[in-house]
Structures are given as structure tokens and as C-alpha cells.
Amino acid sequence: MKRFVLFASFAGVLTCAGAVAQQLAYQGQNRLAVPPDYREWVFLTSSLDLNYSDGTDNPSVLDNVFVNPEAYRAFVRTGTWPDKTMIVKENRIAASAGTISKSGKFQTQVLNMEMHVKDEARFSGKWAFFTSGDGKSPGVLVPMTATCYSCHSGHGAVDTTFVQFYPTLLEIAKTKGTLSPGYLNDQRSLSGAR
Amino acid sequence: MKRFVLFASFAGVLTCAGAVAQQLAYQGQNRLAVPPDYREWVFLTSSLDLNYSDGTDNPSVLDNVFVNPEAYRAFVRTGTWPDKTMIVKENRIAASAGTISKSGKFQTQVLNMEMHVKDEARFSGKWAFFTSGDGKSPGVLVPMTATCYSCHSGHGAVDTTFVQFYPTLLEIAKTKGTLSPGYLNDQRSLSGAR
DSSP states (O other), rough: OHHHHHHHHHHHHHHHTTTOOOOOEEEEEEEEETTTGGHHHHHHHHSSSSSSSOOOOOEEEEEEEEOOOHHHHHHHSSSOOOOTEEEEEEEEEEEEOOOOSOOOOOEEEEEEEEEEEETTTOOOEEEEEESSSHHHHHHHHTTSSSHHHHHHHHOOOOOTTOGOOOHHHHHHHHHHHHHHHHHHHHHHHHHHOO | HHHHHHHHHHHHHHHHTTTTOOOOETTTTTEOOOTTGGGSEEEEEESSSOOOOOOOOOOOOOHHHHHHHHHHHHHHHHSOOOOEEEEEEEEEEEEESSSSSOEEEEEEEEEEEEEEEEETTHHHHHHEEEEEEESSSOOOOOOOTHHHHHHHHOOOOOOBBBBGOOHHHHHHHHHHOOOOOOHHHHHHHHHOOO
């Protein structure tokens, strides 16, 4: 009976893990599929108009950030991201509230999507960005010379990612001592400026 | 061997289900514990300043809405909520962006929390609201005479819930034909007013 129980527990772990999609589905050299189940991944944060566009004519955007569950669990344990992490930033058009609530903004259709993936064997800087123009078609690799790489690398709170905007993970990173030198330097500059 | 595999599969299902917390943990007659793992539940939407407060002196709020995974899966299948559904609305103070992004708003600490639960045997109207003043201490039952009940009942897109603000679920409800008469009437009024 004990052997049965052990076997069953092991199978149970396999069954749960088996339900997790392989999130890094590349298509050729420079494209990455949008994971079909990312809306069921672990949610990290939502922000208003923190997108990287310069223009002021763009629609107002309320974004959602999700991460694959295995990477989330590793971050909770260690304070940083494991290999094969995939962070999805789904940008939705924000509509102004109408009938029920007289003010405020709420989320409507997907405008586009950014995917930030860690694949140490594939990318020289370990991480890469892909953008999907409609949030459904595969993301296209952003050239490594783009400013998003240098900005994330210099200012991301943990391992080139903007954990400073993920409130639950920021607390974990503080506890685990994994905040980046660049972020800590930014914080010191801010304190000095006050 | 076949018997082993069957047994293992069954145990696998049990193991997965066993990892899911019992979300409706009442404390006495009128209190409900905040589920410890709600941040790992399925995310539904985020909105800016759609809270129910009247005053304009309140801090700006970016909320997050989560639902327990079993209820989410039932909604995807049926277009409506099963018994024991628990929807958590976590209200976070929105800070104005600073150094990296020159404008926009991002989420900081939890201000408070609303929990909306379906428990047909316990509540005469099937659903009840609980509010936690800090998002950690147990929620307190909102009296059934409060306007939130009549507003949700009259205008919620599906089964007294504001699915009109949950973009992925709204599409499912349209497909399944589960939109409420009150919501459909509101939509007709809006169309007529244009």
C-alpha cells in the first residue's frame, strides 16, 4: 500500500507539471508564439500608460503583466528569475467609465503585447524582447541594439526586469537581497534629490 | 499495469485539487478570511478609480480582480458562476510614475479589499459581499440592505457580477448567452441614447 501511495504522489506531481505548457515556442529564428494560456499564468501588476511610446496621441493603455507559474514559484523561493522565464505584458485599451461608475478607466480589447524571455543558451545577454502587434500573432524579436535592453539592464530592479512595478515581488527581492546595483543607485539618487 | 496507470491518474487529479485552498473560510457568523493564496488565482481585470467611494479626496486606486481557479474553469465552460465562487477585488494605491516613465500610474501597497462570494445555502440572495479594511484582516459582511447588492443585481452583466469589466469573460458570456436582462437593457438604453 505504501508503494502505491508513493507512486500515486509521484504521478500526481507529473500530472500537475504536465498541465503546464512549454512557454517558449519559437518559430524560426526571430519569432515567438504567444502562449495560449498566459491569461491563466500568475498576475504581477497592472499599470496605466507606462508604455514606452513617446507620442501623446496614443490611446490610454491599462496593461497586465503575467509570468509563467514555474518562474513565479522560483522567484518566491530565490528572489530572482530562473532560465526559461517568460514575462507577458498585455496592453489593453483603457475606456473611460460610463453608466455604472461615473469616472475612472477600465480594460477593453488588447492593443498589442510585449514578451520578455530569459533563455541563457539562446541570447547573448540572456534575455530578449518580442513584440506582437495584436497580442495574437507571434512576437517578433526586438533587435538587441534597441534602448529597451539598455534601460532594463541599467534600471530594472531585479535581473533586467522592472520588479519595482511588481509590488508583491519587490518585497521578496528586498528580503532576499537580490535588488540590482543599478536600481539601488537610482533609489539613492532619488533620496539624495529630496 | 493498466490498473496502476488509472490509479495514478486519479491520484494526480486528487493531488492537483488538494493544492487548492478551501476559499470560503468563514469566521463566526459575519466574517470571512482573506484567502492566503488569492494572488495566485486567475486574474480577471484591473481598473483605475472604479471604486465605490464618493469622495474625490480619496487616493487614486488601481484595483486587481481575481477569482478562484475552479470557478474560473466553470465560467469558461458554462458562461456563469458555480456555487462557492469567490471574487477578490484588491484595491491598491496608484502612485504616479517618476524616473523611468515620466507619466502614468503604477500599483503600490494594498489599500483595502472587497470579496464577493456565492454560497447558495448560506445567503438568501445567494451572494454576499465582505470588506477587509487592510486586505489582510478578515472581511466583514456587508449588510444585505447596502446599495452594492441592488446595483450588482440590477446591472451586473452575469449573475450579479460586473462581467462587463472582465473583457475575456464578457466574450464567453456573449457566446454562451448568459448576459443578464438588466445588463442587456442597460446596453439597449445606451444604444438608444446615441
